[in-house]
Amino acid sequence: MAQPKEVIKEKSMVLQKEMLAKQFHDLSTAKESGKKVVYTFVPGNLTELILSFDMLPVYPEINALQSGMRKKSASYIKDAEKMGFSEDVCTYVKCDIGMMLNGNIGPTGEKLPDPDLLLLSYTGCFTFMKWFENLERLYPGVPVAMLHTPYQEDGQITDDQVQYMVKQLKEEVIPKMEQVSGKKYNHDRLSKMMENSARSEDLLVNVLESAKRVPTPIDAYFAGVYYIGPIFTAFRGTEEAVEYYSELWNEVQQRIQLGLGPITPEGELKEEKFRLVMEGPPNWTNFREFWKIFYDMGAVIVASSYTKVGGVYDLGFRHEPDKPLESLSKYCMGCYTNMNLPQRVGMLEQYVKEYKADGFLINSIKSCNSFSAGQLMIMREIEQRTGVPVGFIESDLVDPRYFSYANIKNRLESYFQMLEQRKIILAQEGTTV
Amino acid sequence: MKHFDDILSYCEKAAFDLNFTLAKNWKKEKQDRVLVGYLPIYVPREIIHAANGLPVGIMGAGDRKQIIKGDAYYQSYICHLPRGIIEMALDTNLNDFDGFLFPAICDCIRNLSGMFKLSRKGKFQRYFDYPQNFDPAIGGAFYSQEMEKVMDDIYRINGIKVTNEKLNYAIKLYNRNRKLIEEIYRIRQEFPWRLSAVETYHILRAGITMPVEEHNEILSQVVEAISEERGEPMDNIRVVVTGSFCEQPPIGLIKSIEMAGCYIVDDDFMQGSRWILGDIQDDTNEPLKALTDAYINQSTFASAYYDVGNPKGKRLVELVRSRNGDGVIFCAASFCDPALLDRPMMQKECDEAGIPHINFQFHENTGQFKVIKEQAGTFSDSIKLWV
Ligand code: SF4
Numbered sequence: 001m002a003q004p005k006e007v008i009k010e011k012s013m014v015l016q017k018e019m020l021a022k023q024f025h026d027l028s029t030a031k032e033s034g035k036k037v038v039y040t041f042v043p044g045n046l047t048e049l050i051l052s053f054d055m056l057p058v059y060p061e062i063n064a065l066q067s068g069m070r071k072k073s074a075s076y077i078k079d080a081e082k083m084g085f086s087e088d089v090c091t092y093v094k095c096d097i098g099m100m101l102n103g104n105i106g107p108t109g110e111k112l113p114d115p116d117l118l119l120l121s122y123t124g125c126f127t128f129m130k131w132f133e134n135l136e137r138l139y140p141g142v143p144v145a146m147l148h149t150p151y152q153e154d155g156q157i158t159d160d161q162v163q164y165m166v167k168q169l170k171e172e173v174i175p176k177m178e179q180v181s182g183k184k185y186n187h188d189r190l191s192k193m194m195e196n197s198a199r200s201e202d203l204l205v206n207v208l209e210s211a212k213r214v215p216t217p218i219d220a221y222f223a224g225v226y227y228i229g230p231i232f233t234a235f236r237g238t239e240e241a242v243e244y245y246s247e248l249w250n251e252v253q254q255r256i257q258l259g260l261g262p263i264t265p266e267g268e269l270k271e272e273k274f275r276l277v278m279e280g281p282p283n284w285t286n287f288r289e290f291w292k293i294f295y296d297m298g299a300v301i302v303a304s305s306y307t308k309v310g311g312v313y314d315l316g317f318r319h320e321p322d323k324p325l326e327s328l329s330k331y332c333m334g335c336y337t338n339m340n341l342p343q344r345v346g347m348l349e350q351y352v353k354e355y356k357a358d359g360f361l362i363n364s365i366k367s368c369n370s371f372s373a374g375q376l377m378i379m380r381e382i383e384q385r386t387g388v389p390v391g392f393i394e395s396d397l398v399d400p401r402y403f404s405y406a407n408i409k410n411r412l413e414s415y416f417q418m419l420e421q422r423k424i425i426l427a428q429e430g431t432t433v
Numbered sequence: 434m435k436h437f438d439d440i441l442s443y444c445e446k447a448a449f450d451l452n453f454t455l456a457k458n459w460k461k462e463k464q465d466r467v468l469v470g471y472l473p474i475y476v477p478r479e480i481i482h483a484a485n486g487l488p489v490g491i492m493g494a495g496d497r498k499q500i501i502k503g504d505a506y507y508q509s510y511i512c513h514l515p516r517g518i519i520e521m522a523l524d525t526n527l528n529d530f531d532g533f534l535f536p537a538i539c540d541c542i543r544n545l546s547g548m549f550k551l552s553r554k555g556k557f558q559r560y561f562d563y564p565q566n567f568d569p570a571i572g573g574a575f576y577s578q579e580m581e582k583v584m585d586d587i588y589r590i591n592g593i594k595v596t597n598e599k600l601n602y603a604i605k606l607y608n609r610n611r612k613l614i615e616e617i618y619r620i621r622q623e624f625p626w627r628l629s630a631v632e633t634y635h636i637l638r639a640g641i642t643m644p645v646e647e648h649n650e651i652l653s654q655v656v657e658a659i660s661e662e663r664g665e666p667m668d669n670i671r672v673v674v675t676g677s678f679c680e681q682p683p684i685g686l687i688k689s690i691e692m693a694g695c696y697i698v699d700d701d702f703m704q705g706s707r708w709i710l711g712d713i714q715d716d717t718n719e720p721l722k723a724l725t726d727a728y729i730n731q732s733t734f735a736s737a738y739y740d741v742g743n744p745k746g747k748r749l750v751e752l753v754r755s756r757n758g759d760g761v762i763f764c765a766a767s768f769c770d771p772a773l774l775d776r777p778m779m780q781k782e783c784d785e786a787g788i789p790h791i792n793f794q795f796h797e798n799t800g801q802f803k804v805i806k807e808q809a810g811t812f813s814d815s816i817k818l819w820v
């Protein structure tokens with residue numbers, strides 16, 4: 001039994017590794033191959049549109065998180081602080097700027113190309129706007145295309161908002177893409193890509209929702225950001241993405257059939273003790289250690305909000321081939337960070353209930369206002385609405401100064417003890433009823 | 434005219450009345466009046482006025498209220514302003530307000546709008562989105578829609594439809610308000626000793642707590658008073674203080690800068706009241722369009738406003754030059770991403786223009802100003818040595 005499990009597990013991961021290596025290689029040779037490069041962001045990304053012009057996207061947040069994982073972020077952040085950036089501000093920005101000041105070397109050790117277009121779509125975070133104002137000065141003369149995504153202030157996406165975004169796409173974004181790429185906008189090509197997107201999205205949702213099973217075959221946070229989600233952003237709309245997610249879904253189905261738990265870096269989780277819903281981004285500088293605290297205690301994350309910053313497909317959204325621009329607009333507006341607080345609470349409440357979670361946990365990021373401001377209220381609301389114990393820990397995305405292993409471990413251990421006790425009480429109540 | 438000192442103390446009291454007595458009394462006088470609180474920085478107050486509303490600026494609790502409950506809503510690494518506002522919302526300070534507007538300036542204010550929604554404070558809680566596309570047909574149309582939503586919110590409360598006539602009238606009143614404020618700054622630029630920065634701050638901040646008609650009266654009396662000699666000129670340097678103020682500086686901070694030998698010849702403390710530069714057309718058949726055009730073409734520079742094409746660093750340098758300033762004091766709220774992320778770019782522009790600068794960070798309830806005073810003093814001395 002153990003043999004095929006290893007093989008199955010590796011296939012999607014190997015596929016992912018190859019895809020990412022190729023992507024960074026393509027980027028490092030972009031200038032020679034004549035490909036144009038677009039810097040843009042993950043939430044509300046226009047990947048299909050960029051790819052439809054044969055351009056290559058670069059996501060600065062991904063570079064920042066990769067720098068965090070490769071232990072480079074501390075010195076990058078310091079370099080940005082030397083330039084005058086305050087200790088208080090978003091460390092993703094500082095890490096990215098530091099990386100650029102140090103030669104813009106990407107995660108594979110190859111240099112990332114300078115941008116030919118800065119595509120500023122700042123879905124759900126103001127810091128993105130500031131980030132790009134800074135990039136604009138680091139790369140003077142590079143055209144900037146701004147796509148303003150209205151916030152879901154009323155908890156819904158209105159026709160007026162869609163029209164506003166479509167107008168921006170038609171009159172601001174697409175003309176700039178045409179100008180930079182030297183190609184004409186190709187509606188049919190974009191539609192075709194959206195078919196692929198929708199297929200990948202169906203598959204991704206299958207994978208994510210498999211965590212509703214008890215025990216779950218996947219970890220929807222650590223594994224979610226580690227190997228389930230990353231392909232989505234840069235490859236959505238491609239045949240490769242469909243292939244990757246088909247493979248992944250097959251693997252998950254097999255795990256279900258075999259009754260296997262989620263994959264962790266040290267093999268599969270043997271016993272699922274606690275099922276949690278997680279809010280907030282992870283820490284990248286100590287990702288493995290952080291994850292280990294959970295799987296050592298038999299805790300698994302069954303649903304998370306962070307894996308929805310690139311789209312909330314499990315609530316029903318799919319890219320629509322018939323109306324590509326409208327659907328891109330709705331996609332941008334629908335991302336988790338662009339949902340208002342009552343919507344976010346509603347979604348998390350639904351997760352706790354539907355994924356049969358034992359607890360709700362927040363990892364609050366010191367430098368990320370977009371997530372952190374309001375989290376304590378979210379926590380209270382979830383506690384009131386669901387009755388599950390809530391937990392709160394603090395760290396940072398890429399600044400190792402704010403990751404205190406001992407502190408986090410202590411807090412989590414007490415939290416898991418609390419969950420344990422509650423389980424016992426509930427079991428006793430169950431027997432007396 | 435009332436005695437000038439009385440005007441000043443009236444303004445000081447109004448500026449820091451966290452119970453908003455003037456506004457609440459105004460509301461009580463007639464049934465269809467509504468109170469709309471707005472958070473920093475800017476909202477087009479004209480549309481509220483035209484709908485029989487009083488726009489009231491809620492600039493935080495500053496150092497005037499003890500924060501007990503608010504801290505339980507915010508982590509230590511989030512700026513101070515929203516916790517003071519939550520404290521006021523949980524106490525009685527914001528009772529009688531009909532609705533709240535949260536301008537799109539940062540993620541904290543944005544999420545605060547959600548917190549108000551979740552706690553159902555007021556009859557409406559609206560996040561007021563600014564377009565970051567400045568094409569009148571695209572971003573402009575969006576901005577008009579945002580304004581219409583606010584007018585609808587108020588209509589649902591008092592049934593009052595905004596007419597062109599009412600809107601033009603409101604524009605006229607606010608044009609006068611802005612003009613008088615700028616006149617005060619113009620006089621102060623020439624004779625900074627006639628009205629201190631602290632007094633100026635009180636006068637401006639009082640304005641967002643009372644009807645514009647009353648504030649206009651006060652402002653004209655101030656202009657009249659400072660058109661004549663008052664106070665004594667001192668051997669001070671002339672600085673521009675900038676921090677894209679959303680969270681407001683404690684008065685002690687402004688005082689410390691002044692006491693350290695600096696005339697503050699311009700600042701962006703109350704930038705919402707000075708957001709639109711120049712007049713807005715007040716005699717058109719499309720006043721909403723006039724407001725939109727003004728937002729698109731006549732906005733000041735600020736962290737909340739995407740600046741590609743018109744960089745704020747350059748605009749700051751122009752401002753310093755036009756005020757004949759000797760230097761800049763950057764003064765941003767701690768943990769304020771928008772202001773702090775702007776700072777390096779703006780400092781660079783100052784360096785290139787040869788304008789000296791220093792910087793501080795503050796909390797609205799900072800109580801210690803010794804370091805700030807010393808730094809500002811050294812700054813002032815060093816400039817005097819060079820000049
Ligand atoms: S503030 Fe948060 S969401 Fe925004 S760029 Fe930084 S890490 Fe990302």
Ligand code: SF4
Nearest residue numbers: 512539541679680769
């Ligand atoms: S002080 Fe800065 S971060 Fe805080 S609410 Fe105001 S603009 Fe936002």
